Amino acid sequence: MTNSVEGRRTPPKAGKRERLAAAAAQVFHEQGVEKTTIADIARAAEVPVGNVYYYFKTKDQLVEAALGAHAQTLRELIAALEQYDDPRQRLQALVRGWVDQRDRAAQFGCPTGTLASELGKRMDGLDQAAAGIRALLDWIELQFTAMGRADAGELAVALFAAYQGISLLTNTFRDPELMVTEGRRLVRWIDSLAS
Incomplete structure (x- = not known):
């Protein structure tokens, strides 16, 4: 056309x-x-x-x-983040992306987390949202590994848990600024791990 x-x-x-x-x-x-x-x-x-x-x-x-749409969005996100040369920059860009979605998180929560929570209560085979979370956790762990961190798996869980926690609080209190504050802290934290 x-x-x-x-x-x-x-x-x-x-x-x-x-x-x-x-x-x-x-x-x-x-x-x-x-x-x-x-x-x-x-x-x-x-x-x-x-x-x-x-x-x-x-x-x-x-x-x-x-x-499937969530999985496709995740693949596109990771492809965009891979454009950064440095794993620290990739992780910080991920955090900034989360912060950019703060108004939506304040209104509805994290798209992946809320779906995973709801579907996780079902026992009919539709509790597959965990696969998307696992894919993101694995990617985050790879970034920490590339930074030379022996504790990359633990750091990946800590980063993702911090995001899920702040998404819950942002949604609970309908306060997007909570995510802004936590995002700044996470960026500093990632910097401190690169040293």
């Missing part, structure tokens, strides 16, 4: 399946899985409700699609 005003190609709108998966991830984050209806997801994706069933027969299939 060509944008006739500027003569540039414009990217095509994402397909319905992709829009539904992204909408499911968003709406599940905002409302929780149990409170979300298929109609809510269709509305967010701007797709007629009847069309949803062509791609996803059940709400659980939409949960799986949302988990």
Whole structure:
């Protein structure tokens, strides 16, 4: 498709399946899985409700699609962070990215953490959000290892736990500045570990 005003190609709108998966991830984050209806997801994706069933027969299939959307977002995040040459800079960029999402965290909490918490209570095989958390923890550990830290695994857990904790507090108190303050502390902490 060509944008006739500027003569540039414009990217095509994402397909319905992709829009539904992204909408499911968003709406599940905002409302929780149990409170979300298929109609809510269709509305967010701007797709007629009847069309949803062509791609996803059940709400659980939409949960799986949302988990896939989260995994794709994580892959894109890691690819963007890998553009930094230094592992310390990669970790600090990760922290700054978390802080940049502080208003959303204040309103709804961490997208991955809230979904993992909700799905972790289920015993039906949909408690797969842990895989995304594990992937991020492994990547963080690799960064600390590249910094020469023998305790890289422990540091990865500490960093991720600090983020999850501040996300919970930011959401509980609806105070984005809590995340700003913790983000500054984490950046300094990462600097201190590079010495």
